[in-house]
Amino acid sequence: MSDAFRAGVTGPAGRMEYSHRPDTTQSFENALEKARNGERLTVDDGVELLTTGTESPEIDQGRKEEVLRIADYRRAETVGEAVTFVANLNNNVTTACNTGCQFCNFKDTASKFETEYTEDHGGFTKTPEESREIVRDAVERGIYEVCSVSGLHPAFALDDEHRERLEVCDRNDLDYKPPAAYTDDPGTYCDQMEAMSVDGVHVHSMTPEEAYHARRGTDWEYEEVYRRLRDAGLDSVPGTAAEILVDEVREVICPGKIGTEEWIEAMEAAATVGLPMTATIMYGHVENEMHRVQHLDVIRDLQDRTGNITEFVPLSFVHEQTPLAEHGVVESGASTDEDELMIAVSRLFLDNIENIQSSWVKYGDAQGLKMLNCGANDFMGTILSEEITKRAGGSYGQFRSFEEYCDMLSAIGRPPVERSSDYEQRRRIDVGSDRIGPRLGPAADGTPLIK
16 A cells, blocks of 8 residues: 555545645636637646636536536537447456555455465456457457456566566566466467457557556567567557556555556557557546546647547546445545536547547446537447456446447437447448347447347
């Protein structure tokens, strides 16, 4: 546990002794006018919109609705009325991880996976062969994207050369043990990328944190890491492990993770080797509104330099079964008002990212649909299996069928559109057809993905 966590983090973000606070020299009215006119917003503008005015501690409902209306107009102006989604599968390789993030209940201490450990712990590690079979079955059912984000297993190396280096390295700070020490061998990261590259499926994997793990003990640049992963089958990079890209918050919730600058360095490297990427924010824990908008500013600046971010994904913190809740640091996640404003301000602030995603896993169906009128235009994917949010206490399910997508979107009068991972291919679905399943995948023929 970090020193900052021990030193009296005992309640909501409003009682945290942070350097960055939601104080501005801007007014809400000026910020709203700039948003209405499509001007590029400053951080102070974003804070005023996110708080509906910093002169009051409460969210003003009338002002909130004005922000949502402008964001919805900007969404329609930018991407139109279509709501996109993707036929995808989550294949998380392992829960073994020693990083100790305070917001996460997905992990299991890696020592529980060692051969000497005999008690049941509920975690898992998949071999490359197991990953291949899981993805192959899903591709045959119609998916064309596999998203893989995993714990930082101590036996994970980038490739065989990296493993050889780790084997002879005498540093004890690298959290490495050979695969033989564990009951299941995850292979190397490159092994997993190759295994999941079934019949042209799009592999979306290797966060900046995983890339950091995949170069430990070497002097390799991130570009070298992502180049090897790309050659092994990686197609795009999830900009998760971002949480809040302000280090005074990261020191509290994830002191064992890389800092903001290293996260940026890894993402820039992924862009340099030609890998598209997404970006995320995880909000509603111990951060404040200034931190949230500073995070948006980091993302917008990264997109200005790279142009490689295909979508932005706000992730509302699910708190129930996390260390932050267990230690009494948080009693709840973000409110519905905060969720709606986060989507809206993301749309207005990130003027260089076309697609804003609404996560039905985080918000549920009804609120997820509401977000599509707050600035979001993408509604995630089929997923088929979701472990990370479920383990944190999420209760909104683990999969979504195309039929459900069509029913929900038709009910709110928005056209459902199947898309590719990079948004380059789109297919408007004929809701009246009897074959409304996916068609963009290598084995997709319009039949239902899930029966």
